[in-house]
Amino acid sequence: MSNQSGRFGIHGGQYIPETLMNAVIELEQAYNFYKNDKAFNHELEQLFNEYAGRPSRLYYASRMTEDLHGAKIYLKREDLNHTGAHKINNVLGQALLAKKMGKTRLIAETGAGQHGVATATAAALMGLSCVVFMGEEDTRRQALNVYKMRLLGAEVISVKTGTGTLKDAVSEAFREWTSRIADTHYCLGSVMGPHPFPTIVRDFQSVISREIKAQILQRENKLPDYVIACVGGGSNAMGSFWHFINDKSVKLIGCEAAGRGINTPETAATIATGRLGIFHGMKSYFCQDNYGQIAPVYSISAGLDYPGIGPEHAYLHDIKRASYVPVTDEEAVNAFEYLSRTEGIIPAIESAHAVSHAIKLAKTLSRENIIVITISGRGDKDCAAIARYRGENINE
Amino acid sequence: MSRIINAFKNNKAFIAFITCGDPDINTSLNIIREAARNGADLIELGIPFSDPTAEGPVIQEANLRALNSGITTDKIFDMVRTLRLEINIPLVFMTYANVIFSYGSEKFIRTCSEIQIDGLIIPDLPYEEKNEFLPTCEKYHVDLISMIAPTSEKRIAMIASEAEGFIYIVSSLGVTGVRSEITTDLDAIIQSVRKHSSLPCAIGFGISTPQQAAKMARIADGVIVGSAIIKIIAKYGREAPEYVGEFVKSMKDAVLNISD
Structure with missing residues (x-):
């Protein structure tokens, strides 16, 4: 593109x-x-295939689907890759x-x-x-x-x-x-x-959407209605979106880290709170002050704690091909716990941002609709931090 | 003749860099006055940026000190207005693309012209992206200074032939900062530049001593010193103007007195 x-x-x-x-x-x-x-x-x-363990599974989250009484939910299991992430x-x-x-x-x-x-x-x-x-x-x-x-x-x-x-x-x-x-x-x-x-x-990550497309067509004989992924710089989202960009019926949603909320300074939601700028080699949207000083952003997720977003996402936002929504720390932690309890899958706190939005969305849809959530990574690395967030005194 | 060309006309030029607002705007004003009074031929005024990716630790810290002192682009414009009542040497801004872009490129560059800023040095703006600001710079007669690095090689012809003001030769790989030794074959680079441009060439990055300055002045038209000055400012704070003045004098003497 x-x-x-x-x-x-x-x-x-x-x-x-x-x-x-x-x-x-x-x-x-x-x-x-x-x-x-x-x-x-x-x-x-x-x-x-041999080293990273691809293709990663597209898992039908039946308990989550039942529980939410809405859309059918599939999880693209990038968390099962070698090293635990996309x-x-x-x-x-x-x-x-x-x-x-x-x-x-x-x-x-x-x-x-x-x-x-x-x-x-x-x-x-x-x-x-x-x-x-x-x-x-x-x-x-x-x-x-x-x-x-x-x-x-x-x-x-x-x-x-x-x-x-x-x-x-x-x-x-x-x-x-x-x-x-x-x-x-x-x-x-x-x-x-x-x-x-x-x-x-993007090209190396596009294997994610190439696989999703083949897997969902095989399972459901139709394309998903939504593909949802978390966005910091945006690599797992770009990889998840890429092969669907020309399939206009597939809605693409990126979930940004809102931190403590987009109305607070403690946020990393670039599309929601940033504006056009030039930084780290690219023109894109960045969280910054009136004089172009880059904002000290915040998120519970170290992987989404970035004041910018990849330029292709900025473009997909401009042309309205993809939409970007903010998800707070609290919402992400709730989703982290929810997916663990409901499906026995502990997602990375980054990926939990996508899960959170999918939970909200699924409830508004029917069983005819299909949502694919990319679980970009596994959550082992986050357990101690989330426990502390919940007030437990725990060391790694 | 432009102020910049004029600065290189008679002798080898000494170019001083400071970060505006480090440690505060009044001290910056006095440092600039002292640098000019002690023979600086051109002064690079750094507008601080939160994330200066081309700077080593010394100038990074200066940026941080300046931003913590509450400096803004508008306050720096005001400082230059004051300076221009008393100083006539060329002044150029050194800052990152986002500081200009975010302010509004047209508004920023128009203001530069109004307050008699002669040029812009933008370390994250290579040849390929210069049209981001060049048309506006041309409209307001502000020189967009080009940089040439040890890795430029075949790019030298393209960059040099379209350069304006003076050509900033980056002495070595890496970010700004004091270096004990500069090993790049700068002679060869400058000879190559001269085939494509008659503009003056000034060498910067890593120069801190009169000996190094003299060595560089033998092969180039000017010498740029930043981190060594910033170190003095970091050490003496509000007392720095006098010490920077002394240092500038020693460096200027060195570049003027380059016979072997």
């Missing part, structure tokens, strides 16, 4: 220092070659690409730690060295993932600048890439940043 300079409508582009321009041009050229290369695609498919799809693609490009070192940012763990995993698998930048606040919220990355052989750098969260980790990864380009690939974790990252990440 992007044009040659990586624009999605007015969004996207390459707003980065001159020092990095040749690196992104080199990446784009390599990607344009390998995306049509049979051997590359075969190798990636093998990795998806992040591995993109990482295997980018790591393989980096290796073909002759790079020997991966760097990555991480919020909740899922993308960091996935990158460390792919680096271990492919014999690449790995450095992950993680906000200091997030290293506390997701201490177990920090240990996992180290266990996998990666170096984790705690980022103390700014708010010590995902945006600062992204900034620090860009700074690192600027200082070391020749042997290093920046394995960006979402559909954001400068062109060609939003396109590359």
Whole structure:
């Protein structure tokens, strides 16, 4: 959907220092070659199937469907992938690409730690060295993932600048890439940043909607009415939406983290509260003040705690092809508990944002309607934090 | 002749960078006055940004101090209005694309022209995206300064041939900050630039000592120093203007006195 300079409508582009321009041009050229290369695609498919455990299940949530007395609900189980989230799809693609490009070192940012763990995993698998930048606040919220990355052989750098969260980790990864380009690939974790990252990440994640489409047609012999996914930068949502964009009957809904509410400063809901800006290499919507200073956003979910949104989502919002709704911490935690009790599936707190909106929506629909919710990751990493949110005194 | 070209006309130029509002706006005013009085030929005025992705820790912290002091783009415009009553050397703004875009590109650049800002340096605006601001800059006669990096290679011809004001040569990979040694073959880069542009070339990133400044002045038309000045400001706070003045004098002397 992007044009040659990586624009999605007015969004996207390459707003980065001159020092990095040749690196992104080199990446784009390599990607344009390998995306049509049979051997590359075969190798990636093998990795998806044999290593990551794809295709992921499309599970009919019968108890949830019964309980809500509304639409039929299916869960796309990205939480069952190796490393426990959709992040591995993109990482295997980018790591393989980096290796073909002759790079020997991966760097990555991480919020909740899922993308960091996935990158460390792919680096271990492919014999690449790995450095992950993680906000200091997030290293506390997701201490177990920090240990996992180290266990996998990666170096984790705690980022103390700014708010010590995902945006600062992204900034620090860009700074690192600027200082070391020749042997290093920046394995960006979402559909954001400068062109060609939003396109590359979307393509590698589009396996989600390709599978959903085939699976739902086989099960129901029709397309779903709704596809719902959570959105921070927006990679699992973009992957879930992609193969449905031309199927106009399928409504696409992205669930943003409203934190303590979109009328409070403690929110990360970009579409609901942000405005057009230029940051982290792209033109898109960002939470910011009147002078363009990026807002210190907040969400209980470290993975959605980002002040921007990928440029293709901004475009889908502009043309009204997808809609974006805010979901608060409290609503997400309720959904986290609900899905655990009702289906025996503990979703990532990120994914719980999508579950929350689906619960509301399903009740307004009938059994004729089908909702697919992407469960982008599993919730083991969140259990201690949610317990604390509920006032339990628990350590990881 | 533009103020910028004029600044490079006679001698090697010394360019000082400061972050406006660090530690407060009055101190910034006095630092700029002292820098100009002690021989700075051009001053880069940094408008702070919450997330300066091209800066090392020293300037990142300056941005934070400035924002915490309550500085805004409008207050910086007012400071420049005051400065322009007494200072005639070229002044350029250094800031990130979002600060300009969010203010309203037209309003921001028109104001630059009104308060006699001579140019804009935008580290996250490469050649490919310059049309974001270039038509407006041309309309209001504000130079959009181009940067050339050690990685630019084949891009040099394209960037240099369309450059305005002066050409900012980035000395080395990475973000801003003091470096003990600069190993890039800057001579070769500048020779390549000169094939495509007659504009003055100034080298920045990592220069902190008179020795380094003199070395750079031998191959370029000017030397840009930021982090080393910011460090002085961080150390002396409101007492900094005097110390920055002394430092600027030592650097200016070094670039003027470059015979081996």
